[in-house]
Structure formats: C-alpha cells, structure tokens
Amino acid sequence: MLRDLLRDLKAFLFSALDAATSGGRKYHVWMGTLTGFILLGGYAYMIQLRDGLQVTGMTDHVSWGLYISNFSFLVGMAAAAVMLVLPAYVLKDVDFTKAVLIAEGVAVSALVMCLGFVVVDIGSPFRAWHMMPVVGSLNWPRSMLAWDVIVLNGYIVLNSCIPLYILFSHYRGKQPSKLYIPFMYLSVFWAVSIHMVTAFLLAGLPARPFWNSSLMGPRFLASAFAAGPAYMILVLSFIKANSEYPIEDAAISKLAMVATVAAQVNLVMIGSEVFKEFYFPTHHSINAQYLFFGLHGHDALVTWIRTSIGVNIVATAMLMLHPIRRDPRWLRAACIALFIAIWMDKGMGLVIPGFVPSPLHEIVEYQPTWVEFAVTGGIWALGLFVLTVLVRVALPIELGQMRSPYLTEEELAAAQEAASSH
Amino acid sequence: MTFEDVLRWQGMSRALERRLEDEGRAEGEWCTPEECTCGGGGPAGTAGADEGIPAEGWVNGEAIPAEAWASGDLHALHGSPELGEAPTTAGARAGAPAVTPGSDAAPRVPGAELLEKPLNRRRALGTLFGTLFAGTQAAGACTSLIPLDEDKKEEILLDWQDKLKGNFRRMTDAEKAETIHRLERLARLRRGVDLNITTTDAPEGVLFGYAFNISKCKGYRECVAACVKENNQDRRTGIQYIRIFEMEGSEVDFEHATAEYQHDVPAEGHLYLGTQCFQCGSPPCVEVCPVGATWKEPDGIVVIDYDWCIGCRYCIAACPYWARRFNWGEPEIPTEEINPNQHYLGNRLRRKGCVEKCTFCIQRSRVGRLPACAEACPTGARVFGNLLDPDSEIRWVLENKQVFRLKADLGTDPQFFYYMD
Structure with a gap:
C-alpha cells in the first residue's frame, strides 16, 4: 500500500516535471522571459544582501517601501481564492468545480510572492530563524507580524496541500476521500484571516493615524475581492482560450458579478475615508492631505493616487453596465483596469503615505531605486512562474491526459470516464 | 572531518x-589594571575620574570595593x-x-x-x-x-x-x-x-526618567554630538538619536518646526525642543516586534538585542516619536573614535540590518553616571534621574514645575517630560 503510494508519488513528480518543462515555442519563450526576470531580480537582491538596504530608496522616515506595498496587495490576491473555494466546495456550485483548482494555484503563487516580498524586506534575512519555534522566539500573540507569519504559512500549506491531494488522487485514478473537506472549510476562514491580520498589522499602530482606522480591515477585504476575481477572470479566460479545459462561462460571469459588487463597496469605503479626512481636517489628516493634494510642495503621490481612483471609478462603472460586462473583451479590459487601480491604491497608495509626513511631521519622500524595481519584478516573475507550472501540471491531470503509468486498463478507462463526466 | x-x-x-x-x-x-577603564568610571560624582582609578565602581548593581580595582581583580568588573x-x-x-x-x-x-x-x-x-x-x-x-x-x-x-x-x-x-x-x-x-x-543588570529600586526644559534649550545640539560620540553610531550615514526641533513662535507645534536648521542659534522668536527615545511605560515598539528582540527593562529603559533583531522595521513604523533608527548599510566608525566602554544592550558596535535607538546611555546610567546628552548640555536644560528617589532632581522638577509629555493621548506613557521655567 505504502509502497504503491511512494511509487505513484515518484511517477507523479516525474510526470509533473515533464508537463512543466515541455510545451510549444511560445511556452518556452514565456518561461524563459520569466526566468530572465527572476535572474535579474536575484542579481539585484545579491547586491542588496551585500550592501544592505541602503541600496533601496527606503530611509528611517519611509522605512517600508515598494516591497511591503506589493506584499499588502498580494495578500489580498491570495485571500481572493476564497471567492471560488466558497461556492465550489461549500455551496456546491458546479460551475466552479473546474475553476477552483486554478484559483488555488493563483493563491499559492500570490503567497509565494508575499513571502518573497517579506524576505527581501528583512534587513537580516539570515536571522529569520529567530522566528521559528523552539530555536527562535516568536512574539505571539502580541505581535501582529507574528500572527501574519503564522497565517500566511498556514494558508500556503492549506492551499497547496488540498489541491495537491486532489490532483494526486485523480492522477492515481481515484476519487479523493472526503477527508479534505474539513480543511477546505478551514481554508475559507483562513482566507479572511490572512487579509484581516495584514490589515490589523497596519491598523494596530496608533503612531500612524493614516492606517489607524477601523475601516482598514473591511476595505482590504473589499478591494481584495474586487482585484482578486478580476485577476482570476483574466487567468481563466486565458486558459479557456488556450486549452480544452472546460471552464464554464457561468463561472466567469459569476466572478464578474463578485468583482463588480466588491468594487462598488470598495468605492463607497474610499468615499467614506475621504469624507472623514477632509470634511474637518485635523492633524491626523495630514497624511491624507499629502497623498491627495501634496504638502508644502511635496506631491510625489498625488498623480499616482488620482490616477488610481480615476481608473478605479471607470473600471467599476464599466463592470456595472451589463452590455460591457457581458462582452468578454470589454470585461477583460475592465478587469485589467480594476486590477491595476487597486494595485496602485493598496500598494504604494496605502503604505507610503503612512510614513509621510513622519510622526514628528517631517516630510521625506520616497522614490524606489532600480534594485527595488528589479527585485520586485523578479518576485512577480517568480509568482507567475509558479502559477504557470501549477496550471501546466493541473490541466492534463484534470483532463485525464496525465495518469499514473501503473494503472490497469480497467482503472484507466474508469478514470477517463470519471474525468469526462465532470 | x-x-x-x-x-x-x-x-x-x-x-x-x-x-x-x-x-x-x-x-x-x-586588559591590564593600569590601562583599564572598564566600568565606565565610578558612580555619580566621579564622572571625571576616567583617567585614574575610581574609588569604587558598580558592576551588576553591586559596589566593587576600591581594593578590587586596585588589585586588578577584573573578573568581577x-x-x-x-x-x-x-x-x-x-x-x-x-x-x-x-x-x-x-x-x-x-x-x-x-x-x-x-x-x-x-x-x-x-x-x-x-x-x-x-x-x-x-x-x-x-x-x-x-x-x-x-x-x-x-x-x-x-x-x-x-x-x-x-x-x-x-x-x-x-x-x-x-x-x-x-x-x-x-x-x-x-x-x-x-x-x-x-x-x-x-551586561550590568538594572539596579534595584530605580526607574529612570528624563525632563527637558524648553525654556533653557538654545538649540546648540551639543547633546547630539555627545550622543553620537558616546554611543558609537554609524558616522557615514550620521545616525542621530536626538533631534532638536526649532519651532516658530512660542507654541509647541511640529507643523511649524524644523530639525534641519543650519544657522546660528538661538534664533530670535523660536523655541527649541529635543526628542529622543522616551522609554515609554507602554512601548508600542515592544508590542510589535515579531521576535521579542526589544523589551523594557526593570529600570524603565527600552532596549534592543541588536543581534536578535531581524531588521523587519515594524518597530520603526510603530513608534509615535520617530525614535528608532535602522542600519541601512554596514555601520562605519573610525577605530580611534570607538568608545570602548560598552553595554551589551547599549552602545556596543552594531551591524548592518539591525535597529538601534537611545537607551538613556545604559552603559553610563546603570553605573550611576548621567547620559552623555545630559552631561554635555551647556544650558542645563536636561535633567536625568531616578523617578523612584524622592530626593532626586527629576522628582523636584516633576513636583515643582508644570510638565507635559508629547502625544500623551496615545497612552504610551513616556518617561520623558517637558517643562518650562
């Protein structure tokens, strides 16, 4: 029994490696490009390791920059997988049964990027073992960052093990046992928790009035459930167009509805924050003033945030109009716009103004360096690389094309039958 | 192998x-007894005795008899x-x-x-x-x-x-x-x-406090220079724990202030106010540290274990007083400028990628000396002492002057007070 399992596991790994490394020219060009970006990012990171974080644009005043901005955005992308997991497994919506595996792949790739961004942001990465149990000392439950370490790692384990188990069962021509269902429910709650914890990480700092808002958590969720499904629609559309993997149109249109509603809620929340900051501006509104209008001639983020909000409004309006949302091409355009708008808003537009001006009202602006851009690009490329590999392995298994070589004729036929009946 | x-x-x-x-x-x-200046001098009052052998020293909160110093019994020291x-x-x-x-x-x-x-x-x-x-x-x-x-x-x-x-x-x-x-x-x-x-421990019955007289401070920044010299800060990037703000008019308002002034002081119509780590009674930086690399000592000093710090800089984001500094690169300090009298949690040499801050000169205050900034201040604007000692100067200030603390509304309970004549 165990021997069979190990034998199949070995065969599975080889099949997966084979699937991930073979493809047409476009595929190789794509993976080659990503590898190039990863290598460039790696090179930039080596420089950062050698010289320290002084090679970034960060300072004692703006002590978090592009890395943490991308981190806070990508946590939302990871959490957004719940928008497919919930209907597929909990509500048993058949339209999502195929799409949900892709969503979990997206979550895993987003988490890889999240952890990557945290690691590159750490000043002494070789001392990261200080956070590990037994040998280190994690300041849990006091520190929200300790919570974040736990929930992110827990979520990546949940989101890689569940699909891996399902795929491996299918690979062996078996139906997965229902044992994974409790973990699936757990992952639904976990998804909400990762984004809430990340919001609390910022919102729990009275030193930074710009973040110290009870709306932070809900707004993180709303923006994540807009940008996440938007990104998922793009990925699913691409897979649908380039493989025979059966992704239901209904799944995409339902996701579009989710993105639309979440984007509307997000806009309401932005309006609520803008009202609170500017109806009667206090000393605590000074960061928002810097962000939206500039302060004493410092206005590095003004164009950035105005672009973000403008694009956000346009994208949400497009999604709200039925004819546009129902046309696949316009839908994709709206999704790209929404994704970019929220990336701008939830990244640089959220993290940087928390630091400018400083708690003692000193204004030092932030401009990322090429090292930061290269490392950021490298991590994004790594995330896309991981996503591509996961999809590349999952598709042939779910299509019944990739099966354990040790299956008997009858088992194979039965498995094929099961795969096509889905 | x-x-x-x-x-x-x-x-x-x-x-x-x-x-x-x-x-x-x-x-x-x-080191030999002759050249040894360990212990950073004697207790209060013998601050100038660095060159000679002090009458007695404090180590781990215990007085060391003068004979031990003289006989070179340095293990205890x-x-x-x-x-x-x-x-x-x-x-x-x-x-x-x-x-x-x-x-x-x-x-x-x-x-x-x-x-x-x-x-x-x-x-x-x-x-x-x-x-x-x-x-x-x-x-x-x-x-x-x-x-x-x-x-x-x-x-x-x-x-x-x-x-x-x-x-x-x-x-x-x-x-x-x-x-x-x-x-x-x-x-x-x-x-x-x-x-x-x-590694001198916190002395018993001591809670360090600081009071800053904004009527007296004239913005000379002698304290800043003394602090850098004492605490072995990186000279290349010029890390400074103390910031002296020059504020317009007579109101304490950071909106109309600058710490980057480059002119003769005191400037007419301005007041000067210094900030540094306030060693909060309820420090947000300690709460947020994911690895417990920073904590509050029994004598009230918030310290950092530089080598346990992983450099995530969450504490910098959490500090409402912008008191923490990060070593963005490898700190540099000319060998002849290194202050050899160090405390593990204080002014010892730091490395790239860790956070540091003011510790009320823990290497001095724990052996009964004034912090370098208080010693260097030419105007007497800085008062340092034991809040638990009813006869201390700081207690006199707290009892006889009107005092306030920065951002008291945040509930961080700073142990750093401002007062006026």
Whole structure:
C-alpha cells in the first residue's frame, strides 16, 4: 500500500516535471522571459544582501517601501481564492468545480510572492530563524507580524496541500476521500484571516493615524475581492482560450458579478475615508492631505493616487453596465483596469503615505531605486512562474491526459470516464 | 572531518594565549589594571575620574570595593564571573607562574575553557558551520597560495558562534559571559581594539526618567554630538538619536518646526525642543516586534538585542516619536573614535540590518553616571534621574514645575517630560 503510494508519488513528480518543462515555442519563450526576470531580480537582491538596504530608496522616515506595498496587495490576491473555494466546495456550485483548482494555484503563487516580498524586506534575512519555534522566539500573540507569519504559512500549506491531494488522487485514478473537506472549510476562514491580520498589522499602530482606522480591515477585504476575481477572470479566460479545459462561462460571469459588487463597496469605503479626512481636517489628516493634494510642495503621490481612483471609478462603472460586462473583451479590459487601480491604491497608495509626513511631521519622500524595481519584478516573475507550472501540471491531470503509468486498463478507462463526466 | 578536527579548531585561540603571555597578562584578562577603564568610571560624582582609578565602581548593581580595582581583580568588573570559574585560571591570576610560550602544557586558554563545558546544540552548530566555512576559506586560500592564519580561522569560528547565539534575555549568566568574551575577542581580531562590554543588570529600586526644559534649550545640539560620540553610531550615514526641533513662535507645534536648521542659534522668536527615545511605560515598539528582540527593562529603559533583531522595521513604523533608527548599510566608525566602554544592550558596535535607538546611555546610567546628552548640555536644560528617589532632581522638577509629555493621548506613557521655567 505504502509502497504503491511512494511509487505513484515518484511517477507523479516525474510526470509533473515533464508537463512543466515541455510545451510549444511560445511556452518556452514565456518561461524563459520569466526566468530572465527572476535572474535579474536575484542579481539585484545579491547586491542588496551585500550592501544592505541602503541600496533601496527606503530611509528611517519611509522605512517600508515598494516591497511591503506589493506584499499588502498580494495578500489580498491570495485571500481572493476564497471567492471560488466558497461556492465550489461549500455551496456546491458546479460551475466552479473546474475553476477552483486554478484559483488555488493563483493563491499559492500570490503567497509565494508575499513571502518573497517579506524576505527581501528583512534587513537580516539570515536571522529569520529567530522566528521559528523552539530555536527562535516568536512574539505571539502580541505581535501582529507574528500572527501574519503564522497565517500566511498556514494558508500556503492549506492551499497547496488540498489541491495537491486532489490532483494526486485523480492522477492515481481515484476519487479523493472526503477527508479534505474539513480543511477546505478551514481554508475559507483562513482566507479572511490572512487579509484581516495584514490589515490589523497596519491598523494596530496608533503612531500612524493614516492606517489607524477601523475601516482598514473591511476595505482590504473589499478591494481584495474586487482585484482578486478580476485577476482570476483574466487567468481563466486565458486558459479557456488556450486549452480544452472546460471552464464554464457561468463561472466567469459569476466572478464578474463578485468583482463588480466588491468594487462598488470598495468605492463607497474610499468615499467614506475621504469624507472623514477632509470634511474637518485635523492633524491626523495630514497624511491624507499629502497623498491627495501634496504638502508644502511635496506631491510625489498625488498623480499616482488620482490616477488610481480615476481608473478605479471607470473600471467599476464599466463592470456595472451589463452590455460591457457581458462582452468578454470589454470585461477583460475592465478587469485589467480594476486590477491595476487597486494595485496602485493598496500598494504604494496605502503604505507610503503612512510614513509621510513622519510622526514628528517631517516630510521625506520616497522614490524606489532600480534594485527595488528589479527585485520586485523578479518576485512577480517568480509568482507567475509558479502559477504557470501549477496550471501546466493541473490541466492534463484534470483532463485525464496525465495518469499514473501503473494503472490497469480497467482503472484507466474508469478514470477517463470519471474525468469526462465532470 | 572528524570531531577531533572540530575540537582542534576550537583550540585555535592558542595564538591569543601566546599574545597574552607576550604582554605579560594572565589568561582571561583582556586588559591590564593600569590601562583599564572598564566600568565606565565610578558612580555619580566621579564622572571625571576616567583617567585614574575610581574609588569604587558598580558592576551588576553591586559596589566593587576600591581594593578590587586596585588589585586588578577584573573578573568581577567585567561582569563575567563565569569566565573565572575554572580554578586553574583563578590560580594563574593569583600569581601562579605563567606558562612559558610554546610549552605543550599550556592548554588553559579562554578557548579551552569553553571546551570544557558540554557543547550545547547551538554552540555545536556554530562550531560546525565555522569549521566548514573556515575549511572552504582555507581551500580557497590554498589555491591563491595565501595561508589562512590562525587569527583568521579563529575569527571565522567565533563569528559563526556569534551568529547562532540566542536571545540575550534567554541567556544564562554563563552564556552571557561567553558571549561578551567572544565579542571582545572578535573586536580585538577585527579592529585591534580592546573593548570592555558589560551586561550590568538594572539596579534595584530605580526607574529612570528624563525632563527637558524648553525654556533653557538654545538649540546648540551639543547633546547630539555627545550622543553620537558616546554611543558609537554609524558616522557615514550620521545616525542621530536626538533631534532638536526649532519651532516658530512660542507654541509647541511640529507643523511649524524644523530639525534641519543650519544657522546660528538661538534664533530670535523660536523655541527649541529635543526628542529622543522616551522609554515609554507602554512601548508600542515592544508590542510589535515579531521576535521579542526589544523589551523594557526593570529600570524603565527600552532596549534592543541588536543581534536578535531581524531588521523587519515594524518597530520603526510603530513608534509615535520617530525614535528608532535602522542600519541601512554596514555601520562605519573610525577605530580611534570607538568608545570602548560598552553595554551589551547599549552602545556596543552594531551591524548592518539591525535597529538601534537611545537607551538613556545604559552603559553610563546603570553605573550611576548621567547620559552623555545630559552631561554635555551647556544650558542645563536636561535633567536625568531616578523617578523612584524622592530626593532626586527629576522628582523636584516633576513636583515643582508644570510638565507635559508629547502625544500623551496615545497612552504610551513616556518617561520623558517637558517643562518650562
């Protein structure tokens, strides 16, 4: 029994490696490009390791920059997988049964990027073992960052093990046992928790009035459930167009509805924050003033945030109009716009103004360096690389094309039958 | 690679032993009584006695009798009695004949003392890594025909052991002594300086507090210079713990203030207000640290274990007073400017990628001296003392002046007060 399992596991790994490394020219060009970006990012990171974080644009005043901005955005992308997991497994919506595996792949790739961004942001990465149990000392439950370490790692384990188990069962021509269902429910709650914890990480700092808002958590969720499904629609559309993997149109249109509603809620929340900051501006509104209008001639983020909000409004309006949302091409355009708008808003537009001006009202602006851009690009490329590999392995298994070589004729036929009946 | 090899590497500090003997010093001693300024001078009132032998010193909160200073019984002064626990070493210090250089019967060196203790897991790992790394270096050195000398090997080994040490708060006294010993040796090997690093505990019945007279401060920033000199801050990027704000008019308002003024002071129609770490009673920075690398000591000082800090900079984001600084690059400080009188949690040399901040000069205040800023202030605007001592000057200020604290509404309970004449 165990021997069979190990034998199949070995065969599975080889099949997966084979699937991930073979493809047409476009595929190789794509993976080659990503590898190039990863290598460039790696090179930039080596420089950062050698010289320290002084090679970034960060300072004692703006002590978090592009890395943490991308981190806070990508946590939302990871959490957004719940928008497919919930209907597929909990509500048993058949339209999502195929799409949900892709969503979990997206979550895993987003988490890889999240952890990557945290690691590159750490000043002494070789001392990261200080956070590990037994040998280190994690300041849990006091520190929200300790919570974040736990929930992110827990979520990546949940989101890689569940699909891996399902795929491996299918690979062996078996139906997965229902044992994974409790973990699936757990992952639904976990998804909400990762984004809430990340919001609390910022919102729990009275030193930074710009973040110290009870709306932070809900707004993180709303923006994540807009940008996440938007990104998922793009990925699913691409897979649908380039493989025979059966992704239901209904799944995409339902996701579009989710993105639309979440984007509307997000806009309401932005309006609520803008009202609170500017109806009667206090000393605590000074960061928002810097962000939206500039302060004493410092206005590095003004164009950035105005672009973000403008694009956000346009994208949400497009999604709200039925004819546009129902046309696949316009839908994709709206999704790209929404994704970019929220990336701008939830990244640089959220993290940087928390630091400018400083708690003692000193204004030092932030401009990322090429090292930061290269490392950021490298991590994004790594995330896309991981996503591509996961999809590349999952598709042939779910299509019944990739099966354990040790299956008997009858088992194979039965498995094929099961795969096509889905 | 056998375990014996590892042990041989461990015994590498023979080079040190030879050097010590050449200089006529006993084992375990890093400086002779004559040149020793450890302890950072005596208690309050003897601050100027650095050059001579102070009447008495404080170590670990206990007074050391003057005879001990005079007789050069420095083990206690180093705050590391464990180093002297091997009886032979004590004997050697007491006047046993020094072992002749080169003699085979001379294994009792600091490294050898360490060997006698059972290797714990982390030390064993450090040894292993150090050995492996030294091995690769040696291999590299072979090809370039430059031999890796004993000092270099020892440095690599000690460096690895240092990298794998634990959180200071969890160290036993023996581990603390060993760590100090290692850091002092590393400084000797790397920079050729003799440091005196202490781990003096918080004195009983002391809660340090600070009061700043905004009527008196004229913005000379003597305190800033003294602080940098005392606390071994990075000279290249010019890390400063203290910021003196020049504020327009007579209102305390950071909106209309600058800490970057470059003109003669005091400027007409301005007031000056200094900030630094306020050693909050309820410090947000301590709450947020994911690894517990920063904490509040019983005497109220918020400290950082620089080597336990992973450099996530969450504490910098959490501080409402912008009191924390990060070493964005490798800190640089000319060897002749290094202040050798250091505290493990205070002004010892930092590394790239860790956070640091004001500790009310823990290396001075815990042995009864004023922080460097308070000592340097030419206008008497800075009052430092024990909040629990009803006769202290700071208590007099709190009882007889109107005082306020910055951002008191945040509930951080700063132990730093502002007052006016």
